[in-house]
Amino acid sequence: MAGLPQLTRGICARLANSENEDSEELFNSQPTLQLLSFKKVPPTGGGNNVDRYRVIVSDGEHFLQSMLATQLNHLVEEDAIGKGAVAVIEKFTCNIVQGKRLLIILALRVLVKTTEKMGSPGPVQGRPEGGASTPAAETPGPSTSTNITPAPPAAAAAQAPRQQTQANRNGRAAAIYPIESLSPYQNHWTIKARAMNKSDIRTWVNQRGEGKLFSVTLMDDSGEIRATAFNAAVDLFYDKIQEGKVYLISKAKVNLAKKKFSNVNNEYELTFERNTEVEECLDVTDVPTVKFNFVPISGLQDVAKDATCDIIGVVKEVGELSTITSKATSKVIPKRELTVVDRSNYAVRVTLWGKQAEQFEATDQPVIAFKGVKVGDFQGRSLSMMSSSSMHMNPDIPEAHALRGWFDAAGSDQTFQAHTSTFTGGGGITFDRAEVRNLNEVKTAEFGMSDKPEYFCAQATIMHIKNDTISYPACPSQGCNKKVVELGDSWRCEKCDKSYPKPQHRYMVSMAVSDYSGQAWFSGFNDVGETIFGMPADELVDIRERDDSQFNQVVERAIGTTYNFACRAKQDSYNEATRVRYAINRIMPLNYREETKYLANILTHSDWAR
Known part of the structure; x- marks a missing residue:
């Protein structure tokens, strides 16, 4: 085919028949191959939530099964490469999976996005000198995807060969594996990675005994992985591993990642053991620093x-x-x-x-x-x-x-705006002006009548505030907030088991609110009171004790003000009577700019405007 790049003939056979002991020349050759087909391999659980793509590659004479590294998924998903694409494979490794060679593509450069199949490639028939044969597979055609049963993803990264070499402590060349290729199905590997996010040493005590651990995130240019050391391994490695430095690491155990303890994007994690080898590497030229994906x-x-x-x-x-x-x-x-x-x-x-x-x-x-x-x-x-x-x-x-x-x-x-116009309330409800419900709808829909709490957003005006129980005496200890009891000249907190010379008052507000459809009683705690009264509860209590008329003026100023509310509706029983209570999770003053935009949008898209 005139005008198309030349494929690197014979490379598939060389890769299929190569041994791990071969020189690294083959793995640095950057061959030009055609990508005949793509097949998505879905996640299989166990902490793995990332799709993988199985690819059939061809050199015009033979074809091989291969796998895209997850960092290249976007090329398929964004249609940057298609069936029949021709690309230079800039970085790759080979794994042995169920007796077959599997090419792992770590980096590529697209030359042609899509074209017809080049040559008449067939399967590589076998390996010389008694090597394991590669079973024949159906030759992929130009218009149909290849029907090849994928190997289990957990085993898809077994027996990775070298990408580069590094002299180890015995003076021999050690194979450096990308983090992307690690799996529980391989034993002999060495990674060259930068240590990031080293935790403090944490301890635990339970029925089975006590122990300690620390964790660290390891990163190279193919990805990152979390490593954890327990007990004796903590003593061996905690002081040795320093954040920001690069290490050669081998003989650690590879397990499925426990996602509830980590947010690292890898389906596996490492466990440092007594025989794990960690050696600082002074050559840091090919190990990246921290990768960020900033959100404004x-x-x-x-x-x-x-x-x-x-x-x-x-x-x-x-x-x-x-x-x-x-x-x-x-x-x-x-x-x-x-x-x-x-x-x-x-x-x-x-x-x-x-x-x-x-x-x-x-x-x-x-x-x-x-x-x-x-x-x-x-x-x-x-x-x-x-x-x-x-x-x-x-x-x-x-x-x-x-x-x-x-x-x-x-x-x-400059002055800066906080995130108050949009927020998540309890139950995962996001405040959205378009989702505001009127009070009559809340009642007729019987919000809160089920066994579980229900959440809603409302916009309502304060009509009345009960001022007889507007606050309660609370424990002044940070984070406690429990009610305290006056005992002589002190106030006693049973939770903290302490007495204090005076309490810290906290709001406990009950108020009637109204919108165009009806009225309801809302209740709220300290943040609600501080928003509507504009002062701490201690200050308002002091005003009430000094001057009733001034106290009443403060309360009356709050009447007639409209707010956005995020509320929880839940039924409870009191004196054998069941009723629904509406508790305020969040309260926000109206943002008139946002209100104007919302109303203008309604007018713009209404039938009347048309």
């Missing part, structure tokens, strides 16, 4: 609650160190909140925990890149560091330099 702070509203993401911003405010008490373990955990802003003119609260919160020091409002932080919805979108998250202060990347210049030139004098 304004875009956090489009990220699902409890998902993880990467952001970069300038630290505008640093909160004081505080503590909370874990409900599960009763341990006191240090925390610190940062306010981070970016060029989208939004701000977000980022919470640091433990030693990171205690040791955080920042001057001159640094630029920080956060990787793998968890998205929350407390009082609008918020972010929280996890054990697998990492924080990089003033990183040497283009995004950081651009942010520094913007903030120093103009950003430091």
